[in-house]
Amino acid sequence: MAFGLVGWSTALYFSSDYNLVSGSEAIMAGGRPRSFDSDTALDRALEVFWRQGYEGTGISDLTKAMGINNAPSLYNAFGNKEQLFSKVLDRYADGPARYIREAFDQPTARAAVETLLHGAADATTDPDRPRGCITVQGALACSPGTEAVREELAARRAAGETALRERLRRARSDGELPAGTDPEGLARYFATIYQGIAVQAAGGASRQQLHGIVDTAMTVWPQRADA
Amino acid sequence: MAFGLVGWSTALYFSSDYNLVSGSEAIMAGGRPRSFDSDTALDRALEVFWRQGYEGTGISDLTKAMGINNAPSLYNAFGNKEQLFSKVLDRYADGPARYIREAFDQPTARAAVETLLHGAADATTDPDRPRGCITVQGALACSPGTEAVREELAARRAAGETALRERLRRARSDGELPAGTDPEGLARYFATIYQGIAVQAAGGASRQQLHGIVDTAMTVWPQRADA
DNA sequence: ATAGTTTTTTAGCACACGATAAAAAACACC
DNA sequence: GGTGTTTTTTATCGTGTGCTAAAAAACTAT
Numbered sequence: 001m002a003f004g005l006v007g008w009s010t011a012l013y014f015s016s017d018y019n020l021v022s023g024s025e026a027i028m029a030g031g032r033p034r035s036f037d038s039d040t041a042l043d044r045a046l047e048v049f050w051r052q053g054y055e056g057t058g059i060s061d062l063t064k065a066m067g068i069n070n071a072p073s074l075y076n077a078f079g080n081k082e083q084l085f086s087k088v089l090d091r092y093a094d095g096p097a098r099y100i101r102e103a104f105d106q107p108t109a110r111a112a113v114e115t116l117l118h119g120a121a122d123a124t125t126d127p128d129r130p131r132g133c134i135t136v137q138g139a140l141a142c143s144p145g146t147e148a149v150r151e152e153l154a155a156r157r158a159a160g161e162t163a164l165r166e167r168l169r170r171a172r173s174d175g176e177l178p179a180g181t182d183p184e185g186l187a188r189y190f191a192t193i194y195q196g197i198a199v200q201a202a203g204g205a206s207r208q209q210l211h212g213i214v215d216t217a218m219t220v221w222p223q224r225a226d227a
Numbered sequence: 228m229a230f231g232l233v234g235w236s237t238a239l240y241f242s243s244d245y246n247l248v249s250g251s252e253a254i255m256a257g258g259r260p261r262s263f264d265s266d267t268a269l270d271r272a273l274e275v276f277w278r279q280g281y282e283g284t285g286i287s288d289l290t291k292a293m294g295i296n297n298a299p300s301l302y303n304a305f306g307n308k309e310q311l312f313s314k315v316l317d318r319y320a321d322g323p324a325r326y327i328r329e330a331f332d333q334p335t336a337r338a339a340v341e342t343l344l345h346g347a348a349d350a351t352t353d354p355d356r357p358r359g360c361i362t363v364q365g366a367l368a369c370s371p372g373t374e375a376v377r378e379e380l381a382a383r384r385a386a387g388e389t390a391l392r393e394r395l396r397r398a399r400s401d402g403e404l405p406a407g408t409d410p411e412g413l414a415r416y417f418a419t420i421y422q423g424i425a426v427q428a429a430g431g432a433s434r435q436q437l438h439g440i441v442d443t444a445m446t447v448w449p450q451r452a453d454a
Numbered sequence: 455a456t457a458g459t460t461t462t463t464t465a466g467c468a469c470a471c472g473a474t475a476a477a478a479a480a481c482a483c484c
Numbered sequence: 485g486g487t488g489t490t491t492t493t494t495a496t497c498g499t500g501t502g503c504t505a506a507a508a509a510a511c512t513a514t
Binding site: 032 | 500501503505509513
């Protein structure tokens, strides 16, 4: 009874979009095969959204870049423009922005922040990719009909800031940071640096210049009294 | 002869757009009077562009907000969308962003930077205006057809950074900053803070939080050895 | 071969975009 | 009151937007 209900409701949920690409490639039971690879298509879509922003990107820009001939194939595979953008953001986090999560693997908070910011300097000036950061320039300001996208990007930025704050909190507990340190304020400061670097990169600043900014920014790091 | 030629060519130049609003109100010789005030109309246009960005703003959004009934009146008064945006940016610099130029009136470079950044914290969170900074969020990323606007904004940001660099250079000459100070790098750092603050404000950070960021950012200020 | 499933293709929807030609309206000057 | 000038109004233009219904095509399983 319970199993039946659960199974039924689950099937009902998936039936609305089980042919959509979610994580890795979906298992297909028969039917005409896709003429394109979903992951590389997402990479192409990422590049366009990254360069042109959400509102600056048209469906035709996407299909052209993704190697999809017609709009219906795109809608069939990825849902509407907004859903596609979300999938693109996930792929961004797992691809070009993977360095962010990896920075938190550093043994000390200071090394984590340094790795994060120098990684940003590199990632936002990668010659093989668009300048800047899609999370910042994807939709900083937009028309009322795109508010949801703007808010999703703001939420993703906030999530990064939260992770940073928690890492700094832990560093204070561990004694890496002085007891008087304000983790919230410090995390906000480094998030501001991060986002400022994204704007600088979008404006044409060189990789070397951005690394210099990071070096300057790191000088605010609180020193322990006994150091 | 010379006067005639000059007068003629001047008239020719102005004849293409002498009815456009440039700085203050144009002197009109006869003709049907404007049904709207150009400066307040520009203020309304500024608000829309500020909130929605260049590409997120439609002509109909503008006419509605500016109190202009029909598109031709807008085109007649301000030229096309791109020209209107330029005039709006000028009005922004003389209005809500006036604090930027005024910050340079401070007696010391340090006071100038402090005034500039705390001014940014206030201006980007003014409850009576859109969040953030139009120079940053107006067109960070855009479609290929809007590249000129993106570049104009980048140029305006670069101009601010240049002014800051020159002020810091002077401070080094004056002895306010140590001889070993790098004015370019320091100016880039503070410009990054400024732009990061704009992103933070667009994302919903409070005024108080932004002032805290500024206080943290100012701790990098180089100390003289004899201080 | 047939049936079932999925994708692609074809064609087009309703609407919004930036921008403009032509005419009507409202003023100044004489 | 007429003339000249400028703005507003009316009615679009051509193009692009995000999106979709319906049919054809390409596969799997039987």
